[in-house]
Amino acid sequence: MAEADEKDLFKVENDIPPTAVMLPRYRKLKRLSIIGTSLVALVPLMIMTLLNYYQDQDAYHAETRYTISRLLSNTQKTLEFAIKERRSALSLIIHERSYEQLSSQAGLKSVLDNLKESFGGFVDIGLIASNGQQTYYAGPYDLKGRNYENQEWFQEILVRDVYVSDVFMGHRNIPHFVIAYKHEKEGGDFYVLRATIDMELLYHLIYSLDLDKNTDAFIINREGILQTPSLFYGSILEKVKFNTPQHFRPREVIDEYHEEGKWLTSGYAFIEESPFILMVIKQRESPFFHWFYRRTGLIWFLLLSAGLILAVVIYGSTHTVKRLRELDRRRAKIFHNIEYTNKMATIGRMAAGVAHEINNPLAIINEKAGLLKDLANYNENFPQKEKILNLANSITGSVDRCSKVTRQLLGFAKRMENNIEVIDLKNLLEEVVGFQTSEISHRNLQITFDFSQELPTIESDRGQLQQVFLNIINNAFVAVDDGGIINISGSLDSDNLVAVTINDNGKGISEENLQYIFEPFYSTKGQFGTGLGLSITRDIVEKLGGRIEVLSELGKGTSFVVKLPCQSKKGAYREKT
Amino acid sequence: MAKAVVLLVDDEQEFREVLSRRMEIWGFKVDTAPGGKEALKKVAGKTYDAVILDLAMPEMGGIETLKRMLEIRPELQIIVLTGHATVQDGVEAMKLGAVDFIEKPAEKEKLVAKIEQARDRRQELFENQLDEKISDIMKKKGW
Numbered sequence: 001m002a003e004a005d006e007k008d009l010f011k012v013e014n015d016i017p018p019t020a021v022m023l024p025r026y027r028k029l030k031r032l033s034i035i036g037t038s039l040v041a042l043v044p045l046m047i048m049t050l051l052n053y054y055q056d057q058d059a060y061h062a063e064t065r066y067t068i069s070r071l072l073s074n075t076q077k078t079l080e081f082a083i084k085e086r087r088s089a090l091s092l093i094i095h096e097r098s099y100e101q102l103s104s105q106a107g108l109k110s111v112l113d114n115l116k117e118s119f120g121g122f123v124d125i126g127l128i129a130s131n132g133q134q135t136y137y138a139g140p141y142d143l144k145g146r147n148y149e150n151q152e153w154f155q156e157i158l159v160r161d162v163y164v165s166d167v168f169m170g171h172r173n174i175p176h177f178v179i180a181y182k183h184e185k186e187g188g189d190f191y192v193l194r195a196t197i198d199m200e201l202l203y204h205l206i207y208s209l210d211l212d213k214n215t216d217a218f219i220i221n222r223e224g225i226l227q228t229p230s231l232f233y234g235s236i237l238e239k240v241k242f243n244t245p246q247h248f249r250p251r252e253v254i255d256e257y258h259e260e261g262k263w264l265t266s267g268y269a270f271i272e273e274s275p276f277i278l279m280v281i282k283q284r285e286s287p288f289f290h291w292f293y294r295r296t297g298l299i300w301f302l303l304l305s306a307g308l309i310l311a312v313v314i315y316g317s318t319h320t321v322k323r324l325r326e327l328d329r330r331r332a333k334i335f336h337n338i339e340y341t342n343k344m345a346t347i348g349r350m351a352a353g354v355a356h357e358i359n360n361p362l363a364i365i366n367e368k369a370g371l372l373k374d375l376a377n378y379n380e381n382f383p384q385k386e387k388i389l390n391l392a393n394s395i396t397g398s399v400d401r402c403s404k405v406t407r408q409l410l411g412f413a414k415r416m417e418n419n420i421e422v423i424d425l426k427n428l429l430e431e432v433v434g435f436q437t438s439e440i441s442h443r444n445l446q447i448t449f450d451f452s453q454e455l456p457t458i459e460s461d462r463g464q465l466q467q468v469f470l471n472i473i474n475n476a477f478v479a480v481d482d483g484g485i486i487n488i489s490g491s492l493d494s495d496n497l498v499a500v501t502i503n504d505n506g507k508g509i510s511e512e513n514l515q516y517i518f519e520p521f522y523s524t525k526g527q528f529g530t531g532l533g534l535s536i537t538r539d540i541v542e543k544l545g546g547r548i549e550v551l552s553e554l555g556k557g558t559s560f561v562v563k564l565p566c567q568s569k570k571g572a573y574r575e576k577t
Numbered sequence: 578m579a580k581a582v583v584l585l586v587d588d589e590q591e592f593r594e595v596l597s598r599r600m601e602i603w604g605f606k607v608d609t610a611p612g613g614k615e616a617l618k619k620v621a622g623k624t625y626d627a628v629i630l631d632l633a634m635p636e637m638g639g640i641e642t643l644k645r646m647l648e649i650r651p652e653l654q655i656i657v658l659t660g661h662a663t664v665q666d667g668v669e670a671m672k673l674g675a676v677d678f679i680e681k682p683a684e685k686e687k688l689v690a691k692i693e694q695a696r697d698r699r700q701e702l703f704e705n706q707l708d709e710k711i712s713d714i715m716k717k718k719g720w
Contacts, residue, residue, distance in 0.1 A: 356660055363589075363660065363682045364592045367592060367596045375602070403682055406660075
């Protein structure tokens with residue numbers, strides 16, 4: 001054997017990693033590719049969207065605040081003016097008219113009529129003496145002679161000259177508020193001019209704001225009692241649930257706060273020289289939904305773009321990694337084809353060389369033993385003739401046995417070449433098992449053949465098929481324990497394929513490993529396997545126009561099924577090789 | 578019948594010696610040649626009933642020797658005696674004109690039988706040729 005061939009052989013072997021599980025690597029690569037590309041493409045899109053969201057929030061916030069602030073300011077002025085106007089009217093009357101002029105039913109009636117005509121909003125008017133007794137009254141109720149000494153507003157007026165009351169029920173049992181003026185008479189006594197203001201004045205102010213259903217405007221007093229009905233906080237004279245604003249600033253819009261999952265923007269304004277506080281509360285949409293509804297188009301665009309990007313990225317990465325894997329696979333295939341060819345050629349040459357080298361001395365031994373026999377046979381007086389003949393026969397017998405071995409070896413070497421011939425599969429399988437006789441007996445393995453069905457002979461490559469079955473049977477030997485059972489059976493498949501099933505009762509292959517066992521470089525034998533055996537096996541079977549299947553259950557055993565066509569596809573076979 | 582004359586061509590000296598010795602015991606006249614060149618010389622100068630030719634030889638190989646010998650003496654009865662390694666060559670040799678083919682190590686009976694067959698065939702051939710020559714001469718002489 002040439003030295004160069006040996007070097008080539010080892011070179012190829014060293015180039016191939018002994019064991020490498022390749023598939024998780026591709027999965028990782030695909031994952032990284034998808035994640036990386038997606039991030040690069042999607043992150044700017046996300047940032048733009050977030051920026052838009054925050055800008056929108058700011059704008060919406062400012063807009064709401066501005067609306068409420070303007071509403072508060074306008075209404076505050078109107079309300080202040082309305083109250084001040086009526087107070088001034090009363091002031092004018094109390095200063096312009098004398099007690100005598102006022103202290104008559106007719107006088108008071110004319111005052112009320114004038115007030116109603118000039119300003120409106122007055123319900124009634126009364127003159128109350130310092131003891132709290134209403135001495136004169138003009139208006140729709142019969143309130144003359146009522147004593148107000150114990151009413152709160154009367155207590156207040158004792159210490160002040162003018163008083164604007166909260167809304168209260170009073171004697172008439174209807175919500176109302178009053179404006180009262182105290183006037184000193186000569187001699188120290190005083191009297192009070194008291195006018196009831198129509199609640200319509202307040203109601204009208206609120207209603208005329210023409211608010212949407214999410215905005216509530218109402219008036220409270222400083223104790224938080226509702227002076228006008230509220231949309232969200234109850235009806236008139238009920239106490240509101242929130243804290244009453246302190247008179248820290250006359251007017252303020254308070255930032256949104258969250259209460260029972262609602263987004264609110266509220267504002268208040270103190271009405272000067274009255275106990276009233278005007279409140280406007282706007283119930284807003286949540287910032288997200290506000291943005292979401294206003295920017296539906298944008299969001300759709302974003303989602304569609306993201307979807308499209310993801311689809312392209314996933315498709316692209318999958319495709320690229322698949323291509324890469326295919327290329328790697330092809331490369332590995334070429335590698336091990338080279339290795340396989342080299343190895344087989346070397347084994348073939350080696351076997352032929354060994355057979356030849358042994359055969360020559362064997363021939364000499366045979367002839368010498370033969371000569372011995374001849375000498376004994378042709379010489380009548382040959383000493384110890386029988387004994388010598390026996391010895392010579394035993395030598396030639398042994399030579400025959402050796403000769404058989406070298407013949408087998410040569411047959412094996414020849415099969416390294418591609419030769420399509422007619423093959424009896426049962427015969428071939430028995431030959432292959434015959435190669436392993438020593439291991440079978442050593443490990444006490446049971447090999448059973450089940451070829452009860454008559455099988456047709458097939459046209460195929462004997463050497464290649466021997467390699468295929470040798471690989472599978474070797475794997476079965478590795479899988480089973482000592483004393484294990486390996487069953488080899490043949491049957492005729494429906495598609496005119498001859499199926500050979502090699503079943504063992506060994507340790508089996510896990511489902512996870514099962515999908516990879518035909519991949520090049522996949523090995524479960526660790527450093528003892530190259531991971532090429534089954535890959536080569538499948539390649540050969542496919543080249544011969546057949547296919548290989550595997551069934552396995554962990555702990556129960558494995559079945560390899562090799563299906564081969566009866567007729568060899570010579571053309572296809574040659575092309576591929 | 579006269580002793581058959583056999584030429585044994587083999588590169589292995591020991592094999593040559595022992596087999597020629599045996600063949601002499603079996604009753605043949607044996608010449609030996611260690612290679613193709615020597616064999617060709619011998620064949621050119623002498624008539625052999627059979628030639629036993631090994632195929633795997635250094636320098637001039639068996640197939641080459643066979644071709645050349647048949648060129649010199651087309652009537653030669655060449656029996657190829659070869660190891661398993663060159664069975665393919667044996668088949669080739671038969672196609673080229675060898676009369677028989679035996680695998681090493683050979684059994685005595687087989688070898689003897691083949692040599693005798695070869696000798697008979699050569700004799701027959703020789704006699705036929707002789708007949709033809711005689712009848713040719715007779716025709717020429719006008720008998």
